[in-house]
Amino acid sequence: NAGVTQTPKFQVLKTGQSMTLQCAQDMNHNSMYWYRQDPGMGLRLIYYSASEGTTDKGEVPNGYNVSRLNKREFSLRLESAAPSQTSVYFCASKGLTWDRVVGTEAFFGQGTRLTVV
Amino acid sequence: LAKTTQPISMDSYEGQEVNITCSHNNIATNDYITWYQQFPSQGPRFIIQGYKTKVTNEVASLFIPADRKSSTLSLPRVSLSDTAVYYCLVGLISDTDKLIFGTGTRLQVFP
Numbered sequence: 731n732a733g734v735t736q737t738p739k740f741q742v743l744k745t746g747q748s749m750t751l752q753c754a755q756d757m758n759h760n761s762m763y764w765y766r767q768d769p770g771m772g773l774r775l776i777y778y779s780a781s782e783g784t785t786d787k788g789e790v791p792n793g794y795n796v797s798r799l800n801k802r803e804f805s806l807r808l809e810s811a812a813p814s815q816t817s818v819y820f821c822a823s824k825g826l827t828w829d830r831v832v833g834t835e836a837f838f839g840q841g842t843r844l845t846v847v
Numbered sequence: 848l849a850k851t852t853q854p855i856s857m858d859s860y861e862g863q864e865v866n867i868t869c870s871h872n873n874i875a876t877n878d879y880i881t882w883y884q885q886f887p888s889q890g891p892r893f894i895i896q897g898y899k900t901k902v903t904n905e906v907a908s909l910f911i912p913a914d915r916k917s918s919t920l921s922l923p924r925v926s927l928s929d930t931a932v933y934y935c936l937v938g939l940i941s942d943t944d945k946l947i948f949g950t951g952t953r954l955q956v957f958p
Contacts, residue, residue: 734890763946772934773891780869780944789947791855820890833879834940838890 732756735845736821743811743846748831751806753821761824762804763788763836764796766817773820778802811846818843849874857952865922869895869935869951872916880911880918883934886953891934895920922954930956 737752744786754763760781765788767771779798783807793815795807808815825835852870856949861866871880879898883891897909897918908921920930932951938944 761944761946765948772932775947777927778945786945788945798955809919822890822946833881833896833898835881835893836883836891836946838892843880 733742734821734823734837734839736819736842738842739840740843741845743747743844744844745757746813747811748807748809749811750808751819751821752803753839753844753846755837756802757824757825757837758801759823759825759837760801762798763822763824764794764804764806765820765822767820767841768791768817776806776819795811811844813846816844816846826845849878850935851949851951853933853935855931855950856955858955859925860957861926862924865925865929865954865956867920867922867935867954868917869920869931869937870917871935871937874915874937879916879939880909881889881938881940882907882909882920883948885916885932885934887931892894892946894928894933895925901928902931925954925956927956929957932941 734755763777763778767773774790777796779785782801797805819842822836822840848872860880882894884894885891895909902909905912910919934948
């Protein structure tokens with residue numbers, strides 16, 4: 731069971747370049763999320779998707795676009811990268827907890843370290 | 848989403864019990880309390896979730912008073928490997944809601 735898979739793991743972009751971060755989950759979860767985490771800071775929600783075909787802005791959506799391609803995949807696009815977008819990007823999906831208690835938990839990918847020069 | 852307040856950082860020594868308190872004064876009736884742990888260079892991972900009273904699993908205990916305006920994550924006998932950032936989240940447990948993390952509590956465990 732792979733869980734949440736992000737690609738690439740590392741990327742260096744020049745200012746103004748574009749790129750797409752890919753995320754896929756194999757847990758049949760409805761919700762998927764994109765976060766960014768700057769050094770020494772907490773996670774900030776960029777965009778999320780509550781279900782296939784829907785996306786909503788999070789706390790810091792400017793400069794990003796997303797696409798929920800299907801239930802498994804949720805991509806994040808930087809149209810014109812800026813140095814302020816240098817960060818670690820995490821994708822997550824959310825579903826029922828694995829344990830015996832009824833609830834939900836989020837599962838995170840390993841992150842993408844993006845540097846914009 | 849209920850706003851949460853946690854200490855920015857805490858220090859402890861190996862073998863001690865660590866209690867991290869989270870304040871959530873405007874918690875709604877249907878909200879649950881969830882804690883995540885994040886190690887350096889990794890994404891957060893779920894630790895524990897509860898609605899009221901006490902919940903315990905193999906990793907931690909979660910204490911929630913009757914008024915539910917705060918909660919305490921208790922880590923028994925911490926080790927160096929418990930050095931991490933701990934996040935308290937309050938909200939619905941539906942699988943479609945927004946998931947907002949605050950700044951968390953940075954726990955440093957010393958030998």
